[in-house]
Amino acid sequence: MFEWPWKDIARECELYLGPAGFSAVQVSPPHEHIVWEKHPWWERYQVASYKIESRSGNEAEFADMVKRCRRAGVDIYADAVINHMTGIPGGTAVGGTSFTHYDYPGIYDFNDFHHCGRNGNDDIVNYKDLYELQNCELVDLADLATETSKVQNTIAAYLNHLLDLGVAGFRIDAAKHIPAKDLKAIMSQLKRSAYVYQEVIYDPAGPISYADYTPIGDVTAYDYAHRLGAAIKDKKMDGLLHIGENFPASNDSIVFVTNHDLERTGDPYILKYSSEDQKLYRLAQIFMLAWPFGYPQVYTGYDFTNYDDGPPLNEQLRTLPVLSSQNQCTAPFTCEHRLPEVAAMVDFRNQTDGSFVVNNFWSNNTDQLAFSRGQKGFVAINFSGNQLPKEFQTGLPAGKYCNIVGASYNPNTHSCPNMIEVNAQGKANVVIQAYSAMVLLNRTTASQKKKAL
Template sequence: MTMKRIAPLIVSLMAALVAVLVVGRPEHADAKADANPGAKDVIVHLFEWPWASIASECTNVLGPKGFGGVQVSPPQEHVVLPGAGYPWWQDYQPVSYQLQTRRGDRAAFATMVSTCHAAGVKIYVDAVINHMAGGASTGAGSAGSTYNHYSYPAVPFGNDGFHHCGRNGNDDIANWGDRWEIQNCELVDLSDLRTEAEYVRGKLVAYLNDLISLGVDGFRVDAAKHMPVADLQNIYSRLNGNPYIFQETIEGGAGEPSPSEYTGIGDVTEFRYGDVVGNAFRDGNLSGLQNLPSQMLLASGDAVAFIDNHDTQRNGRAKLTYKDGTNYALSEAFMLAYPYGTPAVMSSFTFSNPEAGPPASSNGTTNAVNCSSGWACEHRWRTTANMVGFHNAAYGTGLSNWWSNGGNQIAFGRGANAYAVFNRGGTLNRTFSTSLPAGTYCDVANGDISGNTCTGTAYTVNSSGQFTANVPANGMVALHINARTTGGVTTPPTGCGTVAVTFASSTTTVWGENVFVLGNRAELSSWNTSGGVALSSATYPVWRGTVDLPANTAVEYKYVKKNGSSVTWESGGNRTINTGSACTLTVNDTWRS
């Protein structure tokens, strides 16, 4: 979270007391078991996109292409700095937790979430919980709330809700080899929250649970290394349901908190990935990527992989960005083809000034739906968009059939499901050996499949798993079993491999009771009452919750009420559904007394 600037909370002891009484959780609660994003896991960061544009993109692009989720920019009230030209970093300076930003209001945010869910796409919020706005400016935020340094009346943390490290005159971090400073001093003057304080934790939990009540599926936790693991563990343990959490934890030098410390409470961004893969595609040294996991700090199951993000684009760390054209496109395609981590795709706006905000009208409002006028929209590039389908087809398979010329040309398979060739050298003409079943496959890196037709080149794989291809310099080929034109399944699936099933139960409860759905699948905790899918009471008396289940599958389930250690099952036999092949399904039930 580099380059986040400064901009500016009033004490209310009564509010603090009320919040503590309402939250009322133990100081050292255990975090939930790590959630995961599921089989359809590719994340696209629609950086600074407005809510209405994201909703449209989910319906028209992301859902049809198979993206699993969208990382959206922070939705909380932020500073307004029109004199500075609406820079991108103003969104990372909270003034309050009201859902009113230049990208839209609370209603628009809620509509976006429901629209994306209808398209089978999850929403992950970029959550800024380490700090509030800094001290360089005062004024009114995007929802009209006034503020200045350490005083944010809309969220009255009070002066003692912040760290005042007192070491460096202005309280900024000076020694990056000192863990205490990193987690108790200020990041470029941003008011550093005392996340060890119960009252602060309560406010943060309330904010995140409010987003969950609107259907948010998870969080990218900004600046996680600036907060101790124990503080985050306590906050995460209080969140409703089981949101997917991935944490921005930049690897540093001696004395700095390590990203590996945070893997027990959620996934972690693997900054080495962009360095290693970006370097390889920039310089054409691809053969060393065969054993990529051994070059990473984090295990695959703990990592979110990315070539670049909004920070590394601007601070010069990224080895490749959208500005590098073909080499960047190939590196993104490789990330979607190779089995490591949860892939996060960047979708940018173009810039020459690294502080510039997104394309906007004179009042700072934005519109990205047409992917024009300065929006880069890398996620729509064929080598990214179609490789999401490749990634989904290969999910759960390992690396196989590796081939390399020892330098700038490589090819590999994903078991019997997919095969890719990457060429950063001269023309490559070769017969490749794969584990694919015999058939004719559309090269999705260079064409689209529609029905039984490929708009680009199709390759025939023989009964021995071989095909011959001429791959141009700086080109690639990508084949997968869901893009066959003849042989086996001849048309791609028309539905989704997983279905986002929303359980809605009209259930009357008493204070302290919560409603869960359990069932005969692992996603529904296999009838174990210690788990289950927590339903939200946001639309009480209807309790709602969404879980991904495999398509075309018969599922048994029932509702339970939990109140502490007390568990009450609804009466009657097990309920049953068939998930079908649509991307979403809503089940409306009434509690059986």
């Protein structure tokens, strides 16, 4: 829930996320961050101190959010920025802390950072050079010497404080810029178990591999979003049958249709909610949540015009509320996680987890596909602008089923006015409208295990 205030996340856990079956929420970095002109989104990724004070709220509000979300059955995963501090000469941070580029009173001084001596300004230029990647500065961000015991102990103390506040896990930002052995040493100091997943923007040409980081925790299957968008936009449906290839194992991978970085790139294959690709984006979410690969992450953010645009702030530099007094989403926040098909597919994901396989895969190899999940579920998606009339082998027992992503489906009663009949051979003869999907769920054999993030 990118850039949401803690108070709104707490309400959303209680009102929607918990009842919908989401397992967890990734929240924006909770540390104290810089204040910069026009307050870009990337302020949050420049660390001025490890105080829990940000434009999303203070420590008391953060702790209250964690408690209320956990009570609603939703864990909190904190976005942990531990590779670096700030990338500016100095200033006063959002919580009042004064700092300079290499001096953070009471935390770090000049000797706690790498000064790699390359490229005239210590910045990374060659991302395929392991030394530069892990010892030089990522766009001038002061690079912590994570091999030292002082830095490791300081970072571990910050993470343990978040654990004390009830956090259940961490996304490790810029993980590939931290040597895996350093991350392992830091994580070994955690006072209790936590779910760890690492941002690893992988390059097959090196110099790091997924296998360096999977012993520590899960990793982002970062190219998944591009592969998914490319298969859809280039009309090559059969490619989706192999979408998980060359990633780490399913139980080590985080997958997503987009995230806060990808939606700001110029990659034409990244699908975006607030764009002409919205119909394809929504169908891609259905595919990701239905396809048995990885731990799916549903993104929710806000509309923006320029790359740097941050969320709307008040005079105290706090993010304005997302939810109205009637619990409605307010612009520019998009709340795409509330789309009815998302809740239905989170339910589908949870209910079909016991059958983590694909059967009866079919596609026209351009813009239509279908598959079953054993005897637990069936999915057909029409990415085209034409109707899809077809008799499908659903793999389901004979009976009548609702299309759970259909407009007339009632998720509270699991009912619908126009049911779809599956015959004794497991077949259903249907017409799927343009840019729409049909998802059938066999609740008589359903189970609940892993959910969506």
